[in-house]
Amino acid sequence: MIKFSKRQLKTPKMQRPVYLVTGGMSKFGRSIPEKRTEELVIDAFVEAAEFIDKSPAELKEYIHSCYYGHFADHFGDQLLGESVIHDRLGLDPLGNVGIKTGGATGGSTLWEAFKAVASGYSDCVLAMGWERMDEVPTDEGNNYIASAADKDWETPLGHIYTGYYAVMAQKYWQVFGKEEDSFRQTMAEIAVKNRGYARMNPHAQGPMDITVDDVINSPVVAYPLRALDCCLMSVGAACAILCDEKTANELTDNPLEIHVAAGSHTLRVADRRDMEIPLLPNESPDQYKDLGNRFPGGDRYPGFTGFLAARMAAYYGYRMAGVIDPVEDFDLVELHDAFTISDIQTYEDIGIRPYGEGRTYVESGDCYLTNPKTGEPGKLPANLSGGLIGNMHAVGATGIMQAIEIGQHIWGRWAEMHEDQSKWDLFGRTKPDDWTNLQVDGAKRGLAISHAGVGSHVTATILVHPDHQLERNES
Template sequence: MRTVYVLSGGVSKFAKTRPDKTFQAIVKEAYDYLLEDLGLDQRTFTRLVDGSVASYFSDHFARQLMAGIMAQDYLGLAPKPGHRVEGGGATGGICFQEAWKSVASGHMDLCVAYGFESMSHVETWKGNEFIALASDVSFDYPVGGFYSGYYAMMVTRHMQEFGTTVEQMAAVSVKNHINAYYNPYAQKRNRYTIEDVRGSPMVAWPLTRLDICVMSDGAAATLLASEEGLRRLEEAGAHIPRPLVKVTGIGRGTDAMRMADRPHLDYETFMHEYASEQERSSDDTRRYYKDLWERGVRYPGVHSFRAGRTAGNMAYRMAGVFDPLNELDFVELHDAYTSSEIQTYEDLGLCRYGEGGPFAVSGKTFMPGPDYGLDLKEPPQCPVNPSGGLIACGHPVGATGLMQAVFALWQLQGSIPRHFNDPTLQVPEARRGLIHSHAGTGTYVTVSILEKEQ
């Protein structure tokens, strides 16, 4: 496969509601940002680009089928090839990877991935109903379909198995909200304390409103290119900063839609099929896991996302990552819930299964600059969601995974200070980052690794 570069990106302002524009025009906001950052006008870019992939989750929210082609034509991309992808909350991550495939395979030299969601057209509780339709409508939805409820069940099991606490979850909310305070594209730019998080209205025990991401209107776009595509752009006058940023790892995993159907596997199967290379090679970790299983833990059950573990392992193998915590400079992961950020630390091997709670408050996932008002014992090691994540940036579903790609690109370019008009969220000397996109209860998960060229 060919080397694929990520050359430019743009995001619209994420907001609770954007009645000022139709979804096509919101996509154009992100698209225009991408073009402006390249230094090309639309006519020139349209002449050069080979095609696109469109990303949006729900036809219900806009009450519009074929919304992808409406964005495509609004951007002036018709009649170039394009298609829509959909995979729940992971739609944006899947879109990024499908664009990568188009370029890596040689089918295209320049492929733009754009995504959007307009969730404000219905009341929040109707929106929750639409989202819950992404659960089995025979057996799950009618029992009380509510995604916050599903994730809350997962975390009560996580708490029971591993001793994870609500304060550890709240620390994730504090971190991500305070990070977003410095991100002008974020929907919620507020400083909260642990007490604020725990004192906000209880939604699904033990998750409060501040443990949960919000619904949003917004869009994001990013451009992927081959060497030939890069040459074509630069010949046309595009300004592309060096060193370049390329995609070095791609992974994807799946699991049963009904979390009730997930397996409860034994130690040997876990070690053989799911443990990372790092975990397998450590006597201490093998003993640690053996002890967990002797205490009754089974994998993945409902406390862990084996789709995330599968995606991570696959991407790490491709990128040559052995020790994620020490070999990644930052992670933008799908924190639809504070609990799922903690679960994902474990899936991605940033810590071992069962250690996500203490890891969340260790300090290792925080940024070095902001004052979080927390007593963090260890220095930042691999900031997680330096942008503020879904919890604070918002979650316009089809845009979210692409938003992560844009923020990751800017981190690796070192251009966060320019794009955010504030240097606080620039990860120092960022060389390699991971983006993680996750669909409802861990059904589809994508992991992509981006690196700055040496």
């Protein structure tokens, strides 16, 4: 049993508020052989500048320091790749730093950028993330990804990261899913939903019009996970510009307040020790007393079924932003759907549903833009971008992409950024005849979760329209 001190659980208090001003993305693809990474990064930056009617040169004049998220140096065979990008963006001699936290790299990049502005070091910063995983064959890629596990205790076991993750999926599937066909169907619904939403996104790599049966009949990767339960491996870039209030208002009429918090947990799942569940504001101390009775084998926390890092990112982040109940307080979320089952696990870690009941978020229809059960708007639409399953997982860019997507909803500009035929043409993609506007009407607040591997790092990025801030308990 491990415990945390009060000091460790302190709500982060920033020196000043921080705002998201704009963001941009490149095309995302499994491979983009016609472009260097530097070109993709410039594509993302140019889109960010144009979004606020600035030229790239005008926007650059505001930037004071730069934060670069790029996880896998070895894929690109280039150490200090951040310096290459910084030079090609023409941002020397500004200070810059690279950030690497596995799958959470994009979210962690925002975390560092956020702190740089909040501290007063910079008034305007660039958070840019990218990844390039197309320059080695798949089995070498799997080996590289597996080297993000412990090199002595895990990596030699098959050199396959999916395997290290899948043991957790198996445990959740048996304990909380009870190996029920209905649970399997719920997992598949997530894959259908996210790939379907990706069809409306010209950036997206993996749009598909599929059914639950298609997912359930797709090849087994590591049972119960099948091919269509798994996220994409992608190439691409995304960036965000964060500012203090004064600079934000010089750059745009509509900056969004941003909060970013982070949590961590052991790199090896094997090292996890039991603890009491750290409670979110919408949970009570006694509500999990009978968890082991309701779900035999589920009384060990975090065990192999909970992501403590996600719980802690929400624990800090919700208190920073005044969030009590994520379903009530957010209008949309972008979650790290690396696998359908980890998406369900995360619903519980971040308090969308209590532990053990994650599946009901999907089964209720709350996670859809339009609830298929009621025909009414879903209470908390999830992954309208297509998520990692339908849109992309260009690791260093993913957490930033999520924040931009949420921002475009709150700005009421989602359709503008996804509908334009010229963008579909530019990316060489066919806009579907049934293209649908996924704009969440009246979106005011949103949450993005960026997550690394078996749960070593997780960030929670919260975006709030300044006119719709929540009351914060400053104690």
